[in-house]
Amino acid sequence: MSDTNNAPAVDLSDYVAKSSSEKRSIIKSLFLGHRGKTKEQLDYEKVWATIHDAFENEWRNPHFSLLIQALADSGCVVDVNSHVVVKSCGDESGLLGSFNHERNQIEICQETFANARLKNMRRLMQTTLSHSMIEAFDHCRANVDASNPAHDMCIAIRAAALSGQCTADGQRLNKVQLASSRRGFQTCVLEKAVQMFLHKNPTWDMPKTENLIRQVFPTCFNDHSPHDRLPYDETQAKLSHKAYLSRNRYDV
Template identity: 35%
Template sequence: MAEGSSEESSGNNLRDFMQKDVESRRSYMWYGKDIKAENKKNTRALVNKVLSYEHSSPFVNMLMLAMANSGCAVNPDTHIAIEECYPNTNVLGAFDPSNNQIVLCQNQFAKLYTKRGRYLSMTYLLSHELIHAFDHCRAKSDVYNNPTHLMCTEVRAAALSGQCMLQYNKIDASLSGLRDYHKQCVRKYALLSFRAMFPQWIDSEASALLDKVFPSCYNDHEPFDRMPLTIKQAELSYKAYQTRHRYSVK
C-alpha cells in the first residue's frame, strides 16, 4: 500500500475497505455529465500515459519487465482496476493479491489539482504497487495474514519505488542529515503503511518487527541490481536488467 493512504484490516477483503461506502459508488451527475464515468476515463488515460514509451519511468519499466520475466506479465486492462473508492480517506490505490490486481481510486485522482501532480502520483503509485505485485509473484507473500510479509514488502516498496528519492524529500533530508535520510524515509513510510493495514498493533510492536526485518528487506534490491536512489540509477539498473541474461547458457 502506498504511503499517504489509510487502509484497515477488513476480513481479507481489500475491496470492502476501499469501497465500504455504498453511496460513494453511485454515478454522480453534474450538468448532464456522469462524473464517475469521466473520472474513470481520465484515470485510465493517465495509466496509459505513464505506461507509454514517451512518458515511461525507469521504475515502472523495470517492474513491468520483471513481472513478465517472472511469469506474471501485467495486462493493464486486466490487472489494473479503476474503481470508485471510499471518499473519506486519502487512498489513491493498493495491490489486491486475492485478485492479482492493482486497484486505483478514480475519485481520489480527480481531487489532485494539477496534471503534473496527477502524473507524478500515478508514476509513484504504480511503481510502489508493482513492488507488492512482484513480491507476491516471486514469493507468494501473504500480506493479509502474515505481518512479517507485509512489513518486508512495505520496506521494499518504499525503498525501490522512488518514493524516498532525495528530490522528493529535500526538507526531511536536510533535517535528518543526507547520510541516513533514505533509510529513515523508508522506515517511516513502511511503518505508516503497516500500521494502516494493522491498526490494532501498538507502536512498540510494529517498530520491533520493522527493526527485525529491515536489514534483509532493505538490502533485497530485486529486480534492481542496486538501490535506485536517483532516476539515473534506476535507468542504469533497468539497462543492466535488460542484458542480465544475454550471455546465459540454456
C-alpha cells in the first residue's frame, strides 16, 4: 500500500538527460504548490479523500448503506482505517478494487481512481466498495472458498447483482418497460460476473466459463441476502434498505 509519508521521492537520477517536459514536471511537483509531494502521493491523498467522502455520505446510496449495516449486524464491522487500503494495481489493469480474502481487506486501486475523469466519483467509489462488501459479507457469513471456481463465480454474480453497478434509475415504468429493465439487469449481471471471474481466472476459456455460469447462476442470482429482493433499480434498492432497517424493529 502506498503511504503519503514514505512514498517514493521524485526520480532525480540522470536529471540532465531528461526531456524538457520531464524536467518541468519534476520542478512542478517539487516546488509549485504541492509542498514537495510526488504525483503518487497526491493521487493517494485524492483517492483516500474520495473513500472518506463515500463513507461520510453512505446514507445517499441504499446499496452501500445496507451493506455497511448488514456487515455490522453479522459481526463484521467495516472500519475504513483497517479494512480498506489503497494500493497500486498497475496502470493497465483498469481495476477499481477487489476484496482480499486472506487479509480480510478491501483494496482500492489508486491509478484507476486517480486518473478517472468522472462527474460522480463518490457514487463510483460507493459502488466499488459495495461490490467488495458483497464478497466480504459472503466471507463473513459462509465458509467461502475463493479458490473454488464455483464459489468464485457465485461471488461474482452476487457482487454484480447487489452492489448497484447494474442498477437502473428508479423511474416509473409500465409492465413492458419493467420487464425490459429486469432483462437488462440480468444481462448486465451476467456480463459483469464473467468479466470479474475471467480477470481472476485468466486460464479459463469462454466455453468452460459459460458452462460454469449455467450451473450456478440460478441459485446465486436469486440469493439476495442481505437484500430482501433483487435491487434492479433505485426504487427497489431503497425499498430493500427500508425493509432491512425495519426487519428487527420489534425484536425483544
